[in-house]
Amino acid sequence: MIIAVDGPAASGKGTIARALAAHYRLPYLDTGLLYRAVGLNVVRGGGNPSDPDDALAGCRFDDLLLSDPKLRSEDAGATASIVSAHPAVREALVERQRDFAARPGGAILDGRDIGTVIAPHADAKLFVRASPTVRAQRRHAEMAGMGQQVSVDTLLAEIRERDRRDSTRDTAPLVQAADADLLDTSLLSIETAVQRAIALVDARMAAR
Numbered sequence: 001m002i003i004a005v006d007g008p009a010a011s012g013k014g015t016i017a018r019a020l021a022a023h024y025r026l027p028y029l030d031t032g033l034l035y036r037a038v039g040l041n042v043v044r045g046g047g048n049p050s051d052p053d054d055a056l057a058g059c060r061f062d063d064l065l066l067s068d069p070k071l072r073s074e075d076a077g078a079t080a081s082i083v084s085a086h087p088a089v090r091e092a093l094v095e096r097q098r099d100f101a102a103r104p105g106g107a108i109l110d111g112r113d114i115g116t117v118i119a120p121h122a123d124a125k126l127f128v129r130a131s132p133t134v135r136a137q138r139r140h141a142e143m144a145g146m147g148q149q150v151s152v153d154t155l156l157a158e159i160r161e162r163d164r165r166d167s168t169r170d171t172a173p174l175v176q177a178a179d180a181d182l183l184d185t186s187l188l189s190i191e192t193a194v195q196r197a198i199a200l201v202d203a204r205m206a207a208r
């Protein structure tokens with residue numbers, strides 16, 4: 001079984017994808033981490049994330065980078081959003097993601113284009129969303145928990161900018177796949193959101 005989970009920043013897709021992976025005992029790939037690693041690699045090498053050649057060169061990174069805590073910062077998310085708009089960067093990362101999706105027994109991936117580009121044949125697709133204000137508040141709480149104080153307004157502006165960039169790019173924009181189930185988590189607890197996600201996936205599997 002292949003499950004695709006897409007959605008904007010801090011919508012709760014990672015939380016849901018991890019819970020689904022545990023529930024269905026599937027391996028999980030957070031594809032955003034790959035783009036974050038490319039961005040951090042470019043910046044650390046003194047390159048310009050907006051430059052297509054610098055961004056492509058950043059795709060050659062050591063996998064150890066994927067466990068760098070710096071990848072979790074909002075800055076890394078913003079840089080990831082810049083490098084991820086280059087078609088050559090997306091192309092360079094496609095095979096790795098498709099190989100993961102093709103694992104025997106299935107897999108679950110989360111990102112922006114899993115249901116539309118990486119695994120359009122997925123058995124179940126969720127498009128997770130939440131209002132920008134709720135997402136900024138969640139990110140704020142998350143960062144406060146890590147000892148980082150950034151105002152909700154600053155995070156809201158960053159989230160809106162990232163939404164705009166991710167949704168308006170030409171290649172693999174953030175968009176709900178026609179056959180994806182929408183899950184708005186704005187008013188849901190994590191537990192309820194996960195229960196709804198499981199119910200949606202079960203319903204898709206039963207209908208196959």
Ligand SMILES: Nc1ncnc2c1ncn2[C@@H]1O[C@H](COP(=O)(O)OP(=O)(O)O)[C@@H](O)[C@H]1O
Binds near residue numbers: 010014
């Ligand atoms: N339904 C929810 N209610 C409250 N907080 C949530 C909910 N879903 C996720 N969160 C919290 O919001 C933050 C962002 O969630 P995450 O799953 O990392 O989002 P994404 O992967 O879409 O960026 C995390 O701190 C997570 O614990």
Ligand SMILES: Nc1ccn([C@@H]2O[C@H](COP(=O)(O)OP(=O)(O)O)[C@@H](O)[C@H]2O)c(=O)n1
Binds near residue numbers: 010014032112
């Ligand atoms: N499949 C994906 C995953 C992430 N991305 C890009 O990488 C950035 C960071 O993704 P992420 O999933 O780690 O970000 P959050 O939603 O966790 O904040 C996004 O803003 C996208 O620009 C992408 O283009 N395609």
